[in-house]
Amino acid sequence: MIQLEGVTKRYLTKKALDGISLQIEPGHIVGLIGSNGSGKSTTLKLIAGLLRPTRGTVLVDGEIANRRICRKVAYLSELDTYYSFFTVKQTVDLYEQTFIDFNRKKAEEMLDFMKLDRSQKVKHLSKGNRGRLKIVVTLAREVPFILMDEPLSGLDPMVRSSIIKGLISFIDLEKQTVILTTHELQEIEPLLDTVILIKNGVILERESVEDIRCNENLSLVDWMVEKYEQ
Numbered sequence: 001m002i003q004l005e006g007v008t009k010r011y012l013t014k015k016a017l018d019g020i021s022l023q024i025e026p027g028h029i030v031g032l033i034g035s036n037g038s039g040k041s042t043t044l045k046l047i048a049g050l051l052r053p054t055r056g057t058v059l060v061d062g063e064i065a066n067r068r069i070c071r072k073v074a075y076l077s078e079l080d081t082y083y084s085f086f087t088v089k090q091t092v093d094l095y096e097q098t099f100i101d102f103n104r105k106k107a108e109e110m111l112d113f114m115k116l117d118r119s120q121k122v123k124h125l126s127k128g129n130r131g132r133l134k135i136v137v138t139l140a141r142e143v144p145f146i147l148m149d150e151p152l153s154g155l156d157p158m159v160r161s162s163i164i165k166g167l168i169s170f171i172d173l174e175k176q177t178v179i180l181t182t183h184e185l186q187e188i189e190p191l192l193d194t195v196i197l198i199k200n201g202v203i204l205e206r207e208s209v210e211d212i213r214c215n216e217n218l219s220l221v222d223w224m225v226e227k228y229e230q
């Protein structure tokens with residue numbers, strides 16, 4: 001389980017998160033949504049143990065989230081963090097050597113699914129294909145928590161839906177919890193079961209996607225706009 005209790009994060013004078021509390025139970029796919037600068041990436045980095053809260057606590061399975069939490073958490077950064085002179089295969093090799101939980105067979109299946117050329121250098125990949133590679137190496141890790149910051153960024157609209165459908169088959173919801181941030185609400189809607197809406201570092205709402213669709217009869221985009229305007 002992921003627990004944030006009264007978490008504030010300041011960057012020098014900027015308050016990115018303002019006393020948020022949040023609990024995410026295992027086996028969910030949660031979307032963190034909100035406008036630019038609302039605090040989504042900061043929340044993921046805190047759970048990944050890459051940042052420390054200014055105030056409050058962040059627990060992953062009861063453990064304080066610090067750098068060692070990467071044993072339990074796979075994190076897909078919004079930035080390109082790979083060695084550009086490595087090939088796709090060498091990048092996957094590096095991940096396999098770094099993480100004992102890395103499932104090479106799953107990675108190979110995903111490389112095929114993503115239609116990635118194993119011999120191509122990362123620096124020669126298109127932005128969309130670099131995005132696919134990030135998804136492969138993140139989801140090939142068999143860890144209880146998967147955090148993805150803008151996993152659809154750079155993917156063209158024609159492939160987003162099919163990649164999202166593929167993602168579902170590579171996630172084991174019996175054992176894994178996924179939290180992702182995205183602005184591609186329309187495409188991501190079928191993947192999510194819960195959304196958490198952030199505005200100015202504060203959680204505005206948390207709701208099940210099914211309730212938004214069936215009870216409120218709204219798309220995710222319309223729901224977000226409505227809540228933001230209130």
Ligand SMILES: Nc1ncnc2c1ncn2[C@@H]1O[C@H](COP(=O)(O)OP(=O)(O)OP(=O)(O)O)[C@@H](O)[C@H]1O
Binds near residue numbers: 016036037042
């Ligand atoms: N390293 C940093 N130093 C100073 N301010 C930062 C830093 N990182 C983020 N911020 C600020 O903190 C706030 C929250 O940023 P964050 O990246 O978490 O937002 P976000 O919701 O992920 O935005 P986006 O949708 O644009 O990716 C923003 O105002 C941002 O400018």
